[in-house]
Amino acid sequence: MARGDSGRMERLSSIMRRRGIVAPAFETYGGVAGLVDYGPLGASIRRRVIDTWIDYWSSSGDILEIESPTITPEEVLVASGHVGEFNDLMTTCKSCESVFRADHLLEGFVEDIDGLSPDEISSSLAKEGIVCPGCGKTDWSESVPMNLMFKTSVGAMSRGRTAYLRPETAQGMFMQYPMLYRHFRQKLPFGGIQTGKGYRNEISPRQGMIRLREFTMAELEYFFDPEEPPVGKDGDWSTAVQMVPSSTGQIATMSVSEALDKGLILHPTVAWFIARTLELVVSLGVDSSRLRFRQHGQDEMAHYASDCWDCELHGEHGWIECVGIANRTCHDLEQHAMHTGKSDFRAWRSFKESKTVKIDKWFPVQSSIGPSFKGLASAVSKAIGDLDEIPESLPFTVTLDDGTEISIDEGMAERRTEDRIVTGEWYTPHVVEPAFGIDRIIWHILDHAYEEGVKEGEHYAVLRLPQKTAPFDAVVLPLFDKDGMDDMAETIAATLSKVRGLKIQYDNSKSIGRRYARADEAGIPWAITVDHQSLEDSSVTLRRRDDGRQVRCSVADLQSMLSSYGLDMLF
RNA sequence: GCGAGCGUAGUGUAGUGGUUAUCACCCCACGUUGCCAACGUGGGAACCCGGGUUCAAAUCCCGGCGCUCGCACCA
Structure with a gap:
């Protein structure tokens, strides 16, 4: 993973600070390692990455967003295994x-x-x-x-209950599994998503945005019946990308579909989420040639996982894990069921055809067993119910767990025979979890979008962000800040700014060329310029960041074209 | 957490004990220009924090914090 031109990372970091994308937090007080601020541009990019992420999953219909606290009581994290692991x-x-x-x-x-x-x-x-x-x-x-978790206490003084800042958002989805199950009217598969902050008290955070102590995660828990692992058609199954299966450790280029057919991806649902992850991160601005899916080796995998793939992105820090797609199986739900003793963490599976089960066993007559055996009564009752061989008649002998033989006499038990119809059974759903590190993804889309060049002998930097993750959709510029062009430009900017979802910047300072350059460096895809002709016919020039080409466009069309990402049609 | 190097305007930097702390980009105002980082004038903005040495510290020493690199760690 040789670092390319090391100066490039410095120049990119420099732009990020200068333009207000990302900077170390609390810098005036000396800074705190592992904590960062997103400035005005960065926060806008981050918002859009998160919104795009939520929209992508929400649009599938069986996935809904939830929200849960970052403060998590210790018991939850004991059950999940985090307290043990972190100590x-x-x-x-x-x-x-x-x-x-x-x-x-x-x-x-x-x-x-x-x-x-x-x-x-x-x-x-x-x-x-x-x-x-x-x-x-x-x-x-x-x-x-x-302990890599931030410990805190809920409630005042010594009676406070121990809690931690969550190390992952996933537990929130597991806690809400019963609510999701009801919401989806008890039909699997379904998923819960959540974005938010997670906290890890790293020993020594390095590499800027790559290892943070407080970071934004976006996680999806997709619950399904392991006997019917779901696979959908959406996602990118056909683009060939780099794959690193654990069996060979060698990079091979193939589509997700091929990787599943060849048996490299072990679980079909995992393959589905790899395909969807690929489609999603590319739409955010990740360069698919600098992306790979790497399978965890058996030793690297958590003991409960049956297949786990990381989506790694290549940038100035080398290959970095940005998404982990894991089959967590039934582990978490089972743990929570076990630790709470509750039966909420399961799902009902109806049989295709109901089964008839013959019941033929002896049942204890409690009114007789009780007085006869006193303290041993419950053990005796259990022994009667657990009999493997069904005695034909009373009296008979049962053996208790401790080996004691007890004679069951007339009146102490009765035999019942019936046909019971069983229509289904309870099971613990399995979970496939794609977990996205939003900050790492943002770093990489900036890295992949950042392009340096030379224009008329000067260094020239462009952030080629897709419109959906650009900090602003467009910048509105009066060609000259007078003669009515200023007023018209301000009106256009104000009108467009009011459109839901559109972010517009206005810039009237310095020469037009400089303003284009500024917008290019900030990653703004479109520049709308009001010139002399605009005053006469209500048209403006529209400049495309990625090639500098310009077309004339009616002011009336701007809003719908910007909102539908349709401006490219004009070129 | 250990070791080494580093820390000067928003950014990139000059400055080895005494400077009004250098230069460029940058930002603001006015003028000018009139579609791809033009120009003029004026203005703005910095020595990481704390202690010490010294008549005098951005500069030397100690500690802290942060950054970079190496080792270690990274559910």
Whole structure:
């Protein structure tokens, strides 16, 4: 991943600061690593990326947006596994100062590592004589838990309940699964989406927007019946892109459709979401030749995942994971069901044909069992119900779990025989989750859009952002700031600005060429110029950023053309 | 978290103990020009923070914060 021209990244970063796209946050107080500000242009781009993302998924009909808190009680994150995962014990080799996860060092030496206390882990390192993988010595510091979640407390004083700022938005969708299930009238598949901030207290954030401590995520949890994995036609199944399957580790160029046919993508629903992700990120302005899908190896994959692909984008920082598409199976819902003891986290599957199940078993007569066995009564009742072989008549003997044999006499049980019709069953839905790192995607669409050139001997920079992710749709310019051109331009800008969804800038400062250049650098796709002729026939010139070409266009047509992205038709 | 380098207007920079802190782009006003970063005049804007050394610190020293790189970490 050789960095290209390193000066390019500096010039791009420079533009981003100068133009008010992204800058380090709290800079006047020295800044805080891993926190950034989006300025006026950047915030507009970010808004549009998020809106495009939401519109894309919402338009499929079976996916709806939800919103949940960023403050998350500890129990939720215990169930999801985040609290356990985040309290990894770290230890330092005093000899060479390398830092390691203590539990990883002990793997293979100690059983039930998860059950050990920090003290026990520390002493185990010495007792087992674990050597430092770096320098080969055995001289470990105390193991200290490292928590990558921001911890807080809900409520005042010592009675506060422990909570964390969410490390992912996904848990919000799992919490709302019962509500979504009802909303979709108990029919799967369906999905919930959410965008918002997530927080990770990174040890040392680097690489600008790539590793942030507070960042915008956009996640989709798509719930479905694992026996009928859904696959849709939408998405981009046919464009050949780079794929890195884990089996070979080699880059191969093929379409999503081919990758599924060849068995590289293991799960059809995962393939569907890869195809949709491809279509979506390209529409945001990602260059498909600088995109690849990389499959996680077995060792890299979370234990519950059966197939996981990252969408990586290539930019000034090399290949960066920007979207993770994982089959999380039933893991999260099952965990929440288990930890809460509730039956909300499941779905009903109707059989195609209802089945008739013959019931033929002995049922305890509680009014007799109770007085006869007192404390043992419930164990006896259970034993009667659990009988594998059905005795023909009373009395008979049952064996309790602890081995005690009990004689069941006349009147203590009765035999029932019936045909029960079973129309379906409960199951825990599976989940495919595409998780998008919005900030990383924004960085890459800026990187891919940024083009440097030379125009009449001067350096010239253009951000070739698609209109839908450009900070403004158009800039309105009076050719000269007088003779009525100024008034007319202001009127056009004001009128267009009122149109829902359109963002318009007005610029009357300096020469026309300079204003075009400014707009190019800000990524504004269209420039509307009011000139002498405009005053006579209500036409304006329309300039296309990407090639500088101009056509005349009636003022009356501007609004609908801009709103429908139809201006290209004029060229 | 460790090691090395770095931190000057919005941006890019000059400045090795005493400057009114350099230059360019930039931004504003006025004039001028009259469709692709023109020009003139005037104006605006900076030494990361804190402590120390010194008569005097942007400059030397210490600490903090931040950035870059390497090591480590990154559910």
